[in-house]
Amino acid sequence: MTLDSDNTTHGGSGDHKIASEPLFVLPTGHTTGRKTGDAKSTGAPSPMADSEAAKLLAAALELISSLDQHDQFASAASTTAASIANWLSCPRVVLAWQPRPDSPLQICGDTATADSTTLLAAADEISARGSLTDSGSTDPSQRHSLMAVKQFAKAAACKRVLGVALQDRDQRGGALLLCYDRAISESQAATTLRCLDAVRVPLAGKLAAIDRNQPGRFRQWMLAWSDAKYHEKHKWLIAGIVLVGTLLCFPVTYHVAADCRLQPVLRRYVATPIDGPLEKVYVRPGDEVQSGDLLAKINSREINYQLAAKEADRERLAAKLKGQRARQEFAESTLTELELQSVQLEIDLLLHQRSHLEIRSPLSGMVVSGDLERSEGIPLRKGDTLMEIAPLTQMVVEISVPESELTHVESGMLARFQLYALPGQSLDATIGTVHPAAELIDNENVFVAEAVVEDSDGLLRPGMKGRVWVRSDKKTIAWIAFHRAYHAVRRSVGW
The missing domain is CATH 2.40.30.170 (Efflux pump adaptor protein, beta barrel domain)
Incomplete structure (x- = not known):
């Protein structure tokens, strides 16, 4: 049975011509390693089998035509696996492909979860055989060449695995695996393998053309960005990015963070007004004071002694001056009068100092420093700092x-x-x-x-x-x- 087509694949920037000869040639039989005496696997197919095969080949033709809509190999491989699983009623279809002639096979399309390395090993074995593969083969000569396929079938709990090798004109290989989790009849297996054998050449050429001409990574990203489905799928992500970008451009008040310390706006230092021992301290650091409050007091004993001595000198000089004037000693009396004035000035100074023995606060505030309780009785000199008020x-x-x-x-x-x-x-x-x-x-x-x-x-x-x-x-x-x-x-x- 033959289906003719002048199908041309388009991929990227170039076109790959597939057919000037028949697109599908349906074989009259297949080689799966069955014994020649098995009537179910040899001989001409029945009209019912031919009708079923024709339907499957029509579906295959529709699949290959639909691959023209794909410009990325990953989506084409997924579509191929899903379509074959659909029209062959197979629960799992795996497509393995060799991106370059010197590279290993990679799982590009799978309708289920991959089974680690056993799946790749089975795909490599099918591709290396270069023919149809049936894990249910009973031919002893095929026992060693199906070890990886049977191990995968056991690991994946498959009742039967059918496979076909894919190869394009650039010698890039691949494999198509059909995994059944149920037992299938020999006639169904034979029809399926005939269809796989018929589509493997045009399917490999179509996939190879898509793989060769698919756009680069940057162009793929640009195409995905412009895809409406992409926008629908990622609209919330895009909206979030736009929102974050808008917020980052929003102006707000910038706050400069720094350490700080409090200091008084005004500092007043209280100093000793005269020389003399400290008699009493009435405040301590931390005490609040008002302007004019008594802070400390200086002992007046030394000033009193000096004042008494000067007053005695003043009386003596006054009596001396009186006698000189009575004797009309004018020159001597003038000198004595000057001495008397000097002593009086010293007496006035001592009286002034005695009136400032009490040290009072110059302003209202708090005593910041100056703990002088232990300094009571110690002589002080004029100008010594007693305390600080703020x-x-x-x-x-x-x-x-x-x-x-x-x-x-x-x-x-x-x-x-x-x-x-x-x-x-x-x-x-x-x-x-x-x-x-x-x-x-x-x-x-x-x-x-x-x-x-x-x-x-x-x-x-x-x-x-x-x-x-x-x-x-x-x-x-x-x-x-x-x-x-x-x-x-x-x-x-x-x-």
Whole structure:
């Protein structure tokens, strides 16, 4: 039985002519290794078998024609396996193909899950035989040449495996395996093998043409991208990518994060006004004081001694001056009068010093430093620092801006900070000044920015540390997320 066709395959940029002779030539018999005495496997086929074969060959012709719609070998192989499984009523069909003449076989089309290496071994055996293969053959001469096929049939729990070798004009081989999980009749096996034998040459040529002319990887990707089915299948993925890209380009306020420390807005140092021993200290660091409150007192004993001595000198000089004037010793009386004035000035100075023995606070605030309880009774010299007092109504937030973020921090920007001592409270301030020179703080080179914050509740204390976020200019989310890594790469490669 013969079916003629002038079929031409199209694949990629070139056309492959398959037929000027008959497309399918239906053999009158097949060789599967059956014994010659078996009537079911020899002799002319019945008219019913010819009719069934004609239907199968018509389906094969439709399959080969439909392969013209495929420009990728993977989809053509899957279509071939699925179509043959459909019109031969086979539960599993496997197509193995050799991409290049020197490469091993690969499973390109399978209607079920692959069975590891046993499937490839069976495909290699069928391709090497170069003829029809039937795992149910009883010919002893075929026993060794069907070992891999029978091992695969056992591993895959197949009752029977039929196969045919595929080979194109470039000597690239392949194999087509039909795996039945049920027993089939000898007549069905014979008809199936006749059909496989008839289609293997044109099918191999068609698959080889598609394989040779299929587009490259980039073109395949472009074709898949433009495919409506691709878009339908991956529409949520594409929508997600577009959404993420849009969000990355959205501008938001960039916040510069840095460490901070509180310092008093004003510092007043209380010094010793005169020489003398410290008599009593009335405050300690941490105590709140008001302007004019007594802080400490200097012992007046030495001043009293000096004052008594000077007053005695004054009385003596006054009596001497009176006698000189009575004797009309004008020159001597003038000198005595000058001495008397000098002593009086010293007495006035001592009286002034005695009036400042009590040291009082120059302003309202808190005693920041100066624990002098253990220094009571120790002589002090004029100008010695006793303690430090700072007002509590305002504090200066010193922000340690990293060098890499200096260009993003300017005067007038808002800053929100949280102190470690007050974790549940956030405070706002406005940056006033940024120091022009870098400073070394905690072994890190930083630029200090200052912001004044009000402390109406009296909770802030000098020296408190925390974390601050400066509201800088608007930047895209992508820039915020990747600019540090980008600059780190540039520094590492020396751009």
